[in-house]
Amino acid sequence: MSKSIYQQFKNARAGARPTASAYIAELFDKRIDLHGDRRFADDAAIIGGIGYLGGIPTTYIGIEKGTDLQSRMDHNFGCPKPEGYRKALRLMKQAEKFHRPVVCFVDTMGAFCGVDAEERGQGEAIAENLVEMMGLRTPVISVIIGEGGSGGALGLAVADRVYMLENAVYSVIAPEGCANILWKDAQRVEEACEALHITAKDMKAFQVAETIIPEDFVHFDMMCENLKRTLVEDICHLSSMRKYDLLENRYHRYRAFGVYREE
Amino acid sequence: MDKLIHKVKEALHFDTKKDERLICKHCEADLSKKSLMKHHMICTECGSYFRIAPRDRIKLICDDGTFKEMFSAIESKNFLDFPKYDQKLAQAKEQTNEKEAVLCGRAKIGNVPACIFVMDSRFIMASMGSAVGEKITRLFEYATKQKLPVVGFCCSGGARMQESILSLMQMAKVSGAVQRHGQEGNLYLPVLTDPTTGGVTASFAMQGDIILAEPKALVGFAGKRVIQQTANAAFPDHFQTAEFLLEHGFLDAIVERENMKETITLLCAQHRKAGRTA
Numbered sequence A: 001m002s003k004s005i006y007q008q009f010k011n012a013r014a015g016a017r018p019t020a021s022a023y024i025a026e027l028f029d030k031r032i033d034l035h036g037d038r039r040f041a042d043d044a045a046i047i048g049g050i051g052y053l054g055g056i057p058t059t060y061i062g063i064e065k066g067t068d069l070q071s072r073m074d075h076n077f078g079c080p081k082p083e084g085y086r087k088a089l090r091l092m093k094q095a096e097k098f099h100r101p102v103v104c105f106v107d108t109m110g111a112f113c114g115v116d117a118e119e120r121g122q123g124e125a126i127a128e129n130l131v132e133m134m135g136l137r138t139p140v141i142s143v144i145i146g147e148g149g150s151g152g153a154l155g156l157a158v159a160d161r162v163y164m165l166e167n168a169v170y171s172v173i174a175p176e177g178c179a180n181i182l183w184k185d186a187q188r189v190e191e192a193c194e195a196l197h198i199t200a201k202d203m204k205a206f207q208v209a210e211t212i213i214p215e216d217f218v219h220f221d222m223m224c225e226n227l228k229r230t231l232v233e234d235i236c237h238l239s240s241m242r243k244y245d246l247l248e249n250r251y252h253r254y255r256a257f258g259v260y261r262e263e
Numbered sequence B: 001m002d003k004l005i006h007k008v009k010e011a012l013h014f015d016t017k018k019d020e021r022l023i024c025k026h027c028e029a030d031l032s033k034k035s036l037m038k039h040h041m042i043c044t045e046c047g048s049y050f051r052i053a054p055r056d057r058i059k060l061i062c063d064d065g066t067f068k069e070m071f072s073a074i075e076s077k078n079f080l081d082f083p084k085y086d087q088k089l090a091q092a093k094e095q096t097n098e099k100e101a102v103l104c105g106r107a108k109i110g111n112v113p114a115c116i117f118v119m120d121s122r123f124i125m126a127s128m129g130s131a132v133g134e135k136i137t138r139l140f141e142y143a144t145k146q147k148l149p150v151v152g153f154c155c156s157g158g159a160r161m162q163e164s165i166l167s168l169m170q171m172a173k174v175s176g177a178v179q180r181h182g183q184e185g186n187l188y189l190p191v192l193t194d195p196t197t198g199g200v201t202a203s204f205a206m207q208g209d210i211i212l213a214e215p216k217a218l219v220g221f222a223g224k225r226v227i228q229q230t231a232n233a234a235f236p237d238h239f240q241t242a243e244f245l246l247e248h249g250f251l252d253a254i255v256e257r258e259n260m261k262e263t264i265t266l267l268c269a270q271h272r273k274a275g276r277t278a
């Protein structure tokens, strides 16, 4: 049991999985990539732009890990800095203005941990996204395609629907970090993975994700064709709702989370 | 009547309790809690700040006898059978005499009605799980209905890993309530105290209309050890302190404890809403 969860975790992090750019290329026609946060820089860990999703003009945003060593370094291994979250927010606000739906692809170990990221307000950048996404007056769907690493993932995953690929994981803390805190032993990752309940099935059970997307990387085009159908269906439904209802549902989607005692 | 009984109880409790002694971490001075409270829990020898427990904070900030605790019945549950969580909770409750890592309620501050929450660093590092998220969310929802400002004394080690992904979801849940409170034109005033980190920094601690902090409070997103592992960069002076954040534009002001109540009072008064009933 624990072995398979750990295996899933390792697979989710593995370099062999398609990254955000592959999904975007497959799902969106006539794309144009857009750059920069208009404040400081263009964070290569976050890619974004506009394309047609089954004929619907849609804003896409993805955390890109890169595919070979050079591109992984170029994309900072998919660890966004504050300017990345601000760029994502800029594109979301733009989508809201022009009544476009937003699709986010999430794949990160976590937000970047560095002196520069702290100087430019990593916490503030994510915090701002959470508040703004809660009030964003356009449909948002987030797809966890590999690793959903804590707050760095949530910064792009406050959405009306969350999908998880069948072998993707989503966690409040990196399992190594958890093992370190619990047993002062980063080697006990397997046990940490099990204790944390990080799989797509777990997320479905917690209702953190609505939909599990079957994986077939051998027939990636067909897999994306199915994913596109699901996305278009949900977007059509969400777009037909009154904005008030859309936001009300989003609020209650998150309002419901939590297990506690009250006596 | 209830009020009277409460007052008598409080007085008795205070009299029977021996005056606690506290040791200053910085200069090792041995000080009485009573005299420290008179000095806002600032060391009378070296001027450094003691961490303040929520009920002491309430005494220093709220007008006497005006604090009414809310949502006090909500507490954490080890719903995942997470290793060592039951012991952690039991230990925290024993040490603090509190049920959870945040104290919520309404009060008057300088005669201005407000909602207030105070996080408790002694309680599993004031980490945020379902109970903490629920209490703070309810407070914002109540404040929205009552058109009240929210003053929030933040400190936290981050999201509570023992409740897995549901702790992460609390960040979004509270953010939703903050968003609605703000949309109605209500003031949210977080005060960052030592230490405010992780998921709380990446959510409601940084979502205030006006953000204050105590001098020298540690405030950051990632832990220093993790940053050191990622990049071997040297830390700049005052890295991840309130002073550092102020310099980089992420705080409105650093406020000394002696002036905290006055400052909060002024800000709440400046934002007082016309047409508010209570």
Ligand SMILES: [Zn+2]
Residues within 6 Å of the ligand: B024, B025, B026, B027, B028, B029, B043, B044, B045, B046, B047, B048
């Ligand atoms: Zn001292």
